[in-house]
Amino acid sequence: MHIMQRPALVVALVAAFPFFSLSQQAVLPTDAISSLELGNGFVLSSSSTALQITQANLSIWATVHDKPFISASAGNDSVEGSNGAFNITQVDTGRCSGQSMTAVRYVPWSASISGGAAELSGHLLGCGNGTAPYALYFWVPANLTDRVAFYVDISGSSNPAQPLKKLYFSYASHAGEDFYGLGAQASFASLKNQSIPVFSREQGAGRGDEPLTSLENASGTFAGGDKFTAYTAISSYISTEGKVFYLSEKSTGYANFDFTEPDAVTVRYDSLSVDGAIGRGSDMFEAVSKLTAATGRMPALPKWVDDGAILGIQGGQDKVDTIVQQGLNISCPIAGVWLQDWVGTHSQAGPYVNVSRLWWNWENDEELYPQWDSFVQDLRSKYNVRTLSYVNVFLANVSTKPDGYRRNLYDEASALGYFVQNTTSNSTAIISSGPDLDAGIIDLTNPGLRSWFTEVLKEQVWNANISGYMSDFGEYTPVTSDTKLYDMVSDAFFAHDEYPLLWAEFQRHIINDLDLQDEALVFHRSAATGANKYMNIFWAGDQNVNWQVNDGIKSVVTIMGHMGLSGYAHQHSDVGGYTDVLTYDDYNTTRSAELLGRWGELAAVSSSVFRSHEGNIPSVSAQFYSNSSTYNYYAYNARMFVSLAPYRRMILEMECATNGWPLLRPPVMYHTSDLRARQISYQSFYLGPDLYVAPVLDPQTFNVTVYLPGIGGNGTFTHVWSGKVYGAGQEVNVPAPYGKPAVFTVNDAWTPELETFLEFVRKKNQTQVLVD
Template sequence: MSTPDLCIKVEARKLQLVFKGRILLECTPDAPCIELLHVDPDFHMNPKYVSYYKLKNKVKCRLPLHDARLVDPPASGDDVTIVFDECMQLHARIVNGRLELVPEVVGQPGERATAWNGLAIAFKADATEAIYGCGEQFSFLNLRGRRVPLWTQEPGIVKNHSIAKYIADAAIGAGGEWWTTYYPQPTFVSSANYFVHVESYAYAEFDFREKHRHALLVNEIPKKIVVDVQGSAPAVLASLTSFLGRQRPLPDWALNGAWLGIVGGLDKTDPTSVVAKVDRARAGNVKIAAIWAEDWTGLRSFKAQTRLFWNWKYSQERYPNLPDYIKQLHAEGIKFLGYNNCFLMTDGDLYAEARDRGFLIKNAAGEPYQLAMYSFSAPMLDLTNPGTWAWFKGIIKEHMIGAGLDGWMCDFAEYVPVDAVLHSGQDPLVHHNEYPVLWAKVNAEAIAEAGRDKGEEAIVFFSRSGNAGTTRHSPLIWSGDQIMTFALDMGLAAAICSCISMGFVGVGQTHCDIAGEFRLPWQKRTKDLFMRGTEHAAFTPVMRTHDAKGTSGWTLDSDEETLQHFAKFSRVHATLAPYLKQAIKEYAETGLPVIRHCYLHYEDDPTFHAKKPRSLQYQYLLGRDMLVAPVYTKETTTRKLYLPKDTWVHVWSGKEYAGGWVEVAAPHGEPPVFYRKASPFFKLLGSLKDA
């Protein structure tokens, strides 16, 4: 069977499926490309902190499918059914120019159809191709040679194999692995210019360790597998993001300087209050786009922890007359953002209402599932209950938007327990990875219903967790709670890597906390780290600090030098606004992310796929015309980087470079940043040094 785009051959018990000239599946009796599985996942939540997991995915039985035949005649040239061993059908359809493979177990003989609850499928690979995607990656960009489990959870606070990791594991299971992430997604993009997306929220493993095949395992029979082949890397992302959905563009206000992530309330006499911190930032000539006060609902103290109060109304004690203060900020051209998550604390009035109306996830006893978070516990909203949606959207509209908030951190969503009882009866093992998408959607719907999803007054919320579909709802992603450290895999370097990786799963608008949010007991954010984090954030779509309840260590006004450094880069970010706006427009139209892997525009240069030196994965293109190589190691004054073949201008010195490996001076205040001499923004980018 053959059409211009799809060719399927079955000869002598051998199957070959070719789409747009690329061999995707090649099956023989000795090397089957599809297996039916019976899986028995053994996933253990940590009893002290439920979002840390130990995963053992047991494959109890495999049924390799050796023989294939075509159903004759096919429904059409673009809709073909392949039958494997008379027990599974694979429907191959071309839909909107993409290939959709729809597996169906047909149940022969007897009860076989109900025995198989998983699928393994192997796509033909080239030995030299690089692989990207699988969601947000903190440790590695090119995933070739690695097996990637896909399960949303807290990534862990120490992801290297150090003594600290084993201490964290012993304490609350928080050690983490290189692949643990808030935002897994069953999607990969190949440097050979094709993508594969599996439409399933079940646990999956994508294995790229073999030279000639990519082996995908899914803990259910997926709804479909979507593939496209294109002639260039930008065209691949255009097709992928058109299918997955693109984030709505950020409003101009989000780009107009720094978002100050500060806490402390509105007491003008308190030097640690939000009011006092804003006054100091203004006096230091900081260009302020927004105030983000995550403690707007108040605080609660527990043993060894102080947490935000998860009851989504402003604190009359900590933020009296908050709506009036927000109006004052608006008059000054400054926005105000808050915080929410999908939990409710049991001493808040919203908890009692949600409990009584059945809006909380339940345990096996039918009671609200109290999820352990080290020194306290809290229940989680059940988003499989339609009543929960209407109720919680009402809370957002009345108590958040109604109070004047211009946005918020939309936190958590990785916590659905594997033994939960859901209103819908859905399997929690599948719902676990889907929940982050629904959590973003309920927030997005509330904003749309309030008429605040478009224009310059559009509300911006930012998410850390996600999966396929999140880009249709959340306008901004952030890298989650990175550690206040220069260590690879879990600090500044990890945040850089994560922002680049997200572009391969459809996320075009992302950013991170400046210099991290979380710290181990012996850590505090240093001056060097804060200044380097500031430099990196200035060259991302959103520049935002995170004061972490006032216990962060070094911050923007810890001394005069730091304040002036931060103020300078807030002005740099504001100066970049027209350029960033154009990059955001390009993402909306083409799917190219604002933060881009360098190979997307320099496909003929294999250097960018190299795994060594590792420094290559900590540089990126910002839009089409800027190359940014942040300093991500401590006490460093120079940076070695690789420039693709082009004419590049060093922002701070004006010196021109033709490409190749270069080493440049990188003192505080002059991170390695370059722009293309041919850029239509040449004049604007040349003015950054004077911001």
């Protein structure tokens, strides 16, 4: 970034902002009081204790008394693992202990509203045996004038024997400020008092729920993850003060957000330069609007998803047709089927039973779906049921596929050099798709690959009149030093967190090119800052088929809460969860009919799309089609989902699309002053402004104790099933038998769009739902 200085102005500003140094003991001189206009009312000022940026006397950003606001350290972070399961160890050597600021300059800046930026420069001190020059720039962007952008740049240490590798950007907070966002966080309500790594990877099986996590991690693969592992790399947050902070799409290095200090936030970034922006809204809603004005807002969901369930089925044409007819015979509203095994399956050995894996070759399997094109069309013509398939970022070598193949895309891409490469072997960076089955990850930075793979998807996937697919993975790009991408400017560590953004953008490009914006449903679990503007639905990923907090049914509510405050307004989860666990260590978890039913209730009153999954080992888990009881419960929940469609669609169009607000809203959004509301993660949520929900997330639970938020008892909550009215600010206990999740209307809310749901409640109030 080339900056031309303006010497005459430099002299004036240096005089206004006297030199000073910061260490753990030093303070700003008492006479260091002046200000600099940044534009649109934003003012950078210096006082005896701090630098700060204000607008209309409201603090936007400030330094912390006695503490450096820029720092750096040496050492290379360690990343171990493969196949998406990455374990990061932070290495901080010779962290700089002090900071001097020797100049404040006003420099030309073409992207700013004023044509200039404030440059704060000086040296970092006590960096091992060296020092390092730094510069921090602030400006008001010309295209987003309601915030202040920043750019930090550190030139490197005067001690070449210990080169600096990462920076720290610190600023003021206080003990009463709570934080939300940073992508798919599953284990915490507020992120205050946590240090959150932001890196896209497999979330793991367990994530801290025991004993599974320890069993999975015992092999050394980090397959169990921990409470911080997530599919997403989204470096943005919202605070209870309406503050918004985000790193730009270009800042794709590994970041860690440290909220553990009562008076400060520190962003640790794995590079010597980073950029982003800070702003402040009147409340958390306005903060989300400011965030999504920069990162983008999700494209509209196709309206056909409102019509019913998307049935996740595997097993071939005859099985799918039979299950669809069974559902229609019991009045299950079916919008579509999701057939991930359309490419065929291969068997992989596991504890007690074999596990089926997919052939990643993106053509229909001749044994399971021999008339794929006509089968898809027949489902649409006969039943008005759409078909979703499955695609991911891999191509597997199908040379051993028993029923053959028409094209081996792995061989084609290998010959063309379209995979992410390993420079040690001078060949494709191999991802395992099971024993003796290799796969490569496509290199989305290669324009040749993008053109070639676009045609593959158009000719072999979209040609069958499907309506979308699961767009899987995106978090698997290797991060070893010998990983090479086509146009990699820096190392694989930076390319890794950019990949989910490229994957989402690539899929949206094809949808736009085919003019399928009103039809296509493509759901992702990997995500990065800015990927939301390319996705019309986010999927919460793979959860265990249990009731636990960190990786079971409870975790999806927490994930959706934080993702909504990260700019992802439309979300859903696999109804019933995904991960069955069979081990040789006397620990097994399989899906019960009760969990499946309660998960269906949750999806009906929380999600933008109602889609089930058979799970990773379908034969050991309850399926919605297992028997009449499970199918009837599933159909009931699907009807409840449909009854909410007018209300849900109103929120999607009037609030999500225009303001970026999420459909599912953590209670803190409406009640920032209510300290108890700040700590609600999975226990309850708002669905739009007019419904408050406390789902049943524990087994054999038929009454729910729920806190109704609100300071001073202002507001009312009406339990829809009983009609009983409760005042805000209290804990109440309400019945919640099967099929009747605790749902309340807020402040006597009524709109025509809610009437179909309330009519469903009236009709089903005496219905007894059975679990078998």
